[in-house]
Amino acid sequence: MKFGAFGLRLNKYDLFSHSLTRRFFIAVGIVLLFTLGRSGMALASDGGTIDTGDTAWILVSTALVMLMTPGLGIFYAGMARKKNVLGTMMHSFFILCLISVQWILFGYTLSFGSDVGGIIGGLDYIGLRGVGTEPYGTIPHILFMMFQGMFAIITVALITGAIAERVKFSAVVIFAVLWATFIYDPLCHWVWGGGWLGKLGALDFAGGIVVHISCGVSALVAAIVVGGRRGFPKVAMPPHNLGLTVIGMGLLWFGWFGFNAGSALGANGNAAMALVTTNTAAAVGTLTWVFIEWKHRGKPTVLGAISGAVAGLGTITPASGFVTPGVAILIGFLGGFVCYFAVTILKPYLKYDDSLDVFGIHGIGGIIGSLSIGLFASIGAKGLFTGDPSQLWKQFIAVAVTIVFSAVGTYIILKIVNALVGLRVTEEDEVLGLDLTQHGENGYQLF
Secondary structure, three states: OOEOOOOOEOOOOOOOOOHHHHHHHHHHHHHHHHHHHHOOOOOOOOOOOOOHHHHHHHHHHHHHHHHHHHHHHHHHHHHOOHHHHHHHHHHHHHHHHHHHHHHHHHHHHHHHOOEEOOOEEOOOOHHHOOOOOOEEOOEEHHHHHHHHHHHHHHHHHHHHHHHOOOEOHHHHHHHHHHHHHHHHHHHHHHHHOOOHHHHHOOOOOOOHHHHHHHHHHHHHHHHHHHOOOOOOOOOOOOOOOHHHHHHHHHHHHHHHHHHHHHHHOOOOHHHHHHHHHHHHHHHHHHHHHHHHHHHHHOOOOHHHHHHHHHHHHHHHHHHOOOOOHHHHHHHHHHHHHHHHHHHHHHHHHHOOOOOOOHHHHHHHHHHHHHHHHHHHOOOOOOOHHHOOOHHHHHHHHHHHHHHHHHHHHHHHHHHHHHHHOOOEOOHHHHHHOHHHHHHOOOOOOOO
16 A cells, blocks of 8 residues: 555556556647647627527526536535545546536537538537637527537536446546547437437437436446446445535536526527426426335435435426426426336346436436427427327437447447556455545545
8 A cells, every 4th residue: 555645545546557548648638739729719790699688598507507517526425425425526526627628629519510421510610619709599609619518517427426436536537538529429419419310300408318318328337337336235335424415406406497498598488488397397306206205115315305306307308498387297207206216126126236326317317308208398399299299209219329329339438448447446445435545535534
């Protein structure tokens, strides 16, 4: 063992100790220098149609969605064990910074650049070349870019909850960049950037397909490939600080208004409807989970209440701008009901260690919500029960494609990361905790 100046054990698997890892970051640095040298900021169009009210709302929405990622870190950290609280928070906070840069350099252009065969965006906007204050609809183009970037950030961060407490930080860093580039960016382009799923007619108002299904399925694959935590499932691993988790949930719920209502890209009636359906589904998801748990296990728990809230929020996300508050009640109920049994019945039956239930809540919720559009859409689109049966088939195709693409792509990326730096910490490091072994710090220090 090696100890630092404060008596803390230093990580013997330092991020830059592996030659292949050094080459990876050197390559990233070369891309950075190249894109910065070629990038240019466009000026606003003289004949632009930028609306100040819409711009103000999307500015606020961008900040709200940004807040969700550190909120997610707090939410996850409270559910981890106390020896892993800082390591769990670090995943979300570092990914916020890492994917912010990836998005500006090439993530945005791969997602929203000119369509190349329906598969990927072109390099029109590499390094934000040509992205400035010119109008994109009724808001500045650069604002649209940053709003969308916040979605990419939190989608990657969500996956880390499935593999918390046992993965090397170096592996998380490399995985985050590769997954954002090869899974999120193409999928985003397919649905929102002019790609083939969007042309097919598949709908996703705020991220059921692009965000929740992709991260949920990827989380399940990651949990299986990495393997369970030491002692799972025989050793109890309860949350160490549910107070932190409740605070994180409050930040997530608050930020979700920007996530869903901001996806209207304007201060308009569609944004107002999305805000109301979002709050409604979250409330119903909470009530549903709590009452089922109360009946099933004898006591209503705080962890159950906040799990139900996330289930409701994740389930309504893809449909939030397409349905009425009455339908949002049904969708919130379905989210709370199905996700409860996915977490309490399906997960123990299949014996996979999704540490913080990313698949059971986000993945399952995203599937339900995305298919709900094909059933209940009535605002800006129609579903099976409102006059267009074909929409359900389009949603089914999008869901199935996303599941397969995310699962296969994530598996390949995990194998690459494992070959580069390895995925898991040693058994000794896992016992000591990732705070100490990966970061040289303690979340709770007694003097």
